[in-house]
Amino acid sequence: MIYKILRNIHLLVGLFGLPALLTYAISSAQMAHRISIPQNVSEEDVALQPGLAPRSAALQLMAQRGYSGDLNDIFGTPAVATFTITRVGSRYQVSYDSATGQAHVKKTDIGVLGELNRLHHLHGRHHQNRVMNAWSAMLLAVSLILLTIGATGIYMWFKLHRERWIGAILLSANLIVSVGLLTVLRS
Amino acid sequence: MNNWIRKLHIYAGLLNFSILIVFGLAGLVVTFDAADIFHSGNEPRTEVLPFTYPESVSDKEIANLIAQKLQPAHTGPPNAHRDPATHQLISDFYSLNGLVRVTALEPTNQLRIEAYRNSIWRFLDNAHATTIAERTSDGGVRAWAWYIEFSIWSLIFLIVSGAWLGLTERQRFRWTNISLAAGCAVFAAFYFLTK
Numbered sequence: 001m002i003y004k005i006l007r008n009i010h011l012l013v014g015l016f017g018l019p020a021l022l023t024y025a026i027s028s029a030q031m032a033h034r035i036s037i038p039q040n041v042s043e044e045d046v047a048l049q050p051g052l053a054p055r056s057a058a059l060q061l062m063a064q065r066g067y068s069g070d071l072n073d074i075f076g077t078p079a080v081a082t083f084t085i086t087r088v089g090s091r092y093q094v095s096y097d098s099a100t101g102q103a104h105v106k107k108t109d110i111g112v113l114g115e116l117n118r119l120h121h122l123h124g125r126h127h128q129n130r131v132m133n134a135w136s137a138m139l140l141a142v143s144l145i146l147l148t149i150g151a152t153g154i155y156m157w158f159k160l161h162r163e164r165w166i167g168a169i170l171l172s173a174n175l176i177v178s179v180g181l182l183t184v185l186r187s
Numbered sequence: 188m189n190n191w192i193r194k195l196h197i198y199a200g201l202l203n204f205s206i207l208i209v210f211g212l213a214g215l216v217v218t219f220d221a222a223d224i225f226h227s228g229n230e231p232r233t234e235v236l237p238f239t240y241p242e243s244v245s246d247k248e249i250a251n252l253i254a255q256k257l258q259p260a261h262t263g264p265p266n267a268h269r270d271p272a273t274h275q276l277i278s279d280f281y282s283l284n285g286l287v288r289v290t291a292l293e294p295t296n297q298l299r300i301e302a303y304r305n306s307i308w309r310f311l312d313n314a315h316a317t318t319i320a321e322r323t324s325d326g327g328v329r330a331w332a333w334y335i336e337f338s339i340w341s342l343i344f345l346i347v348s349g350a351w352l353g354l355t356e357r358q359r360f361r362w363t364n365i366s367l368a369a370g371c372a373v374f375a376a377f378y379f380l381t382k
Binding site for chain 2: 008011012013014015016017018019020021022023024025026028029031032033034087088089090115119122123124129131132134135136138139140142143144145146147149150153154157160163166167170171173174175177178179181182184185186187
């Protein structure tokens with residue numbers, strides 16, 4: 001009975017987490033092998049209301065052009081302000097002339113591989129964008145899924161009598177190598 | 188064929204059990220924002236050592252000489268920079284255990300060494316991010332990085348083989364498709380809303 005319940009949990013949480021787990025795995029391979037992320041840059045000029053403070057200019061740009069994301073890197077003089085709006089898949093670098101109201105926007109798209117990489121690093125609830133904050137719930141779910149899959153997998157293997165010996169050797173090798181290395185590295 | 192896939196799925200899982208736990212804990216560490224070395228409230232262990240500064244060498248060369256003298260455990264090459272306020276040369280040595288910061292006290296021919304040791308949770312977070320892209324000559328770190336490399340590809344195999352086994356053998360179990368569809372829908376929503 002317990003075996004059946006844990007087998008179902010192992011299956012269902014694994015399938016539920018499949019796309020997110022693949023995201024983390026593929027982006028890990030990308031980072032480990034330093035596979036370059038192609039960048040597509042485009043530029044445009046947008047007319048905004050003159051005399052705005054940088055934050056107000058950013059908010060008007062967001063409302064007018066549908067940009068959203070984290071607003072950061074706000075610098076500048078009273079005449080020209082620069083700021084950046086960052087999303088998972090793109091970044092808008094904006095230079096705003098408060099005298100004329102002209103905003104020059106440089107948009108950088110990073111493609112699917114770049115998005116997977118950014119999702120891998122996205123965490124916490126300190127973002128201005130609500131969806132980016134909500135991703136922390138996905139990260140929490142994936143973390144718990146990994147722990148659940150590990151624990152239920154060990155139980156199911158142990159109940160498979162014909163795999164017990166070879167499994168015990170493999171698990172021992174895993175624990176000796178990993179715990180040994182971590183102990184050495186922590187010293 | 189499914190018998191072999193199941194066998195390999197079990198074996199790969201057992202060979203990567205501890206790494207799965209490390210990956211899972213690393214996710215929890217950043218989700219709950221465990222304190223890093225600068226916010227843990229622990230003071231660094233500090234000591235001052237004598238050091239002779241050679242003349243006419245660059246900051247990078249001095250940092251390398253400091254690395255040769257101190258040989259901080261399990262660290263990569265030093266990250267040398269000048270303190271913007273005091274203009275003192277600072278050599279940072281990062282490792283899974285935190286940071287060893289060495290400040291060059293040139294007028295007195297000394298080095299101030301501050302060792303910031305992180306918590307076990309931040310150590311595990313650093314461990315999960317140690318890949319073969321790491322620049323280090325430390326044997327332990329290299330070995331761990333190759334183990335992580337093995338685990339990355341194993342994880343991909345575990346995901347694909349697990350999905351195959353679930354979808355081919357448990358198709359009649361109604362929740363199989365519901366779970367996969369729900370996971371895909373939630374992920375797609377996040378992907379397109381954050382994109």
